[in-house]
Amino acid sequence: MKQYINLYLLEYAINSILRQKSKSFFIVIIFTILVFLLTSVFFITTSIKSELESTVESLPQIIVQKMKAGRHYDIDVDALDNILGIAGVSDGVARVWGYYYFENAGVNFSLVGLDEYEKQYKDSFSKIVDDFDSAKFSDDSMLVGVGVKKIMSKSYYKDYFNFIKPDGGLKKVKIGGVFDAQTSLESNDVIVMSKDMIREIFDIDDSHATDLIVKVANPKEIPTIAQKIKLMFPDTRVITKDDLKISYQNIFDYKSGIFLALFIISLFTFFIVIYDKASGLSSEEKKEIGILKAIGWTIDDVLKEKFYEAFIISFISYIFGVGFSFAYVYIFQAPILKNIFVGYSQLKTSFELPFIFDVQTLFLVFLLSVPIYIFATIIPSWRIATLEADEVIR
């Protein structure tokens, strides 16, 4: 029984690639770079989008902030009792938190106050409370995110950290543990400690909180309840989950625009290469097709051989491009390109791009590269192969 794949034809195709070493090498290099760029752009956007989606999912339904002349001030905790009286409000928490600027490393830490006995307003905080002994984030201890731990260690704060209070005094807090929450973009810069310690560090008295979180039983009622809160406390800013989603999305879309430009440039370059390839064959290549036809190869044989050639070149480039992109994005954490997205990283601790195996992305890059290249190679070969052999070899 004859083999389905003609191995001699495959061998001829490989030989043909090797005979044109420099040309084949050049195409593989260009192709690999383009696949690498395309895949990297897709990988980074997919990773960051997933980070943002999970962050947005965990956002509070309503945040109430006290405003004075457009500036955010601490809010009276008593306001929460009034808000809880609004029909449809199921729960509320007075949050005590703040950004602490660590000048030595030039980054902001997010300090979050938690009390063990309270119902947590976020699943990730409930998990922290469940996973860690409360002694590790109360009295004189705190829990820190992986990113915070790294930065503190670099400044030789391995077991404790000295916070500078508004009055200039120091608050020494022990590092009780390190947590690794699911969403590193949000949690990397987070420090969890008791509300009392936060109050001390930021000088917030017991009757005030940073803001209020409001939970609504029926999510459809969020806009109405937000409106009622605003009417009840005109000097507050009431932010709903949808408002936050939009602002996150705006940041992402703005950054995506830059990536889109990069993506278009890569695609444009790729199509120039493809156009060049499709626009014609060299006289050597034409003659070779003519010779093959003259000695008895059919058009199908010629096209099969050209298909093998194009497939080998494009598939190898695709594998290299995707492989390099994997290493670049997930092992080396996309230097340069990641900074385009996380442009505010100077004020935020670094985060790691989470590994997301997205078959759709790989398939999309495959479709955008391999079949297009194969068609671009086969079409001019087909044009020559369908001419009279005599005309081609003369």
Added chain:
Amino acid sequence: MIELKNINKVFEVNKNNKVIALQNINLSIDDGEIVVLKGASGSGKSTILSLIAGLSKPTSGEVIVDKKHIAKLPDNFASIYRRDNIGFIFQKYNLISTLSVSDNILLPLIPLNLDFDELNSKLDIVINRFNISHKKDSIVKNLSGGEQQRVAIARANINNPKIIIADEPTANLDEKLSLNFIEQLKELKSLGKTIIIATHDPLFFGLDFLDREIAINGGKIVL
């Protein structure tokens, strides 16, 4: 048997420029015959060979080989006809210069996907017959003109075709190598092959083993 009936071939260079290559050619060649088409360059000899090999189609007329209308064959069938019946020795050999001797000789067999042993035995037969076995792994571009021609002859015979066509086979050879080629033709004739040679080399004229010499001039057969 090869028959050319009322063949006309016109090449259209552009809309206003047409070249008449062949006019009303009628020719028949019996199996096992060795025929020389002689004439000056541009007389139409090569065009006749192309038509017989199915490399091009006549503008009008019929090319019949073993009762098959070659000019009417679709492209893929014309290729198969060439592969099974024709061994073509081109003037400039038309070898793939960056491939080895054996790879060049085996080229016509690649689409057939034969067993490795069968392929090798066919190769051994032709490289020994045409005295090129010592060069079988050499790259063609490194060979002399005579050696390249032997590779071309070996390739033309790898499929054991019934018809051998040679277009100006000695145009790039010196006299000694040309005489060698003529000896090889004798051998091919002894194998019962039909041989058609287009040439203007006087060495071919009057050879005792030739069956016929046909003079071509201005696209017409000159009696």
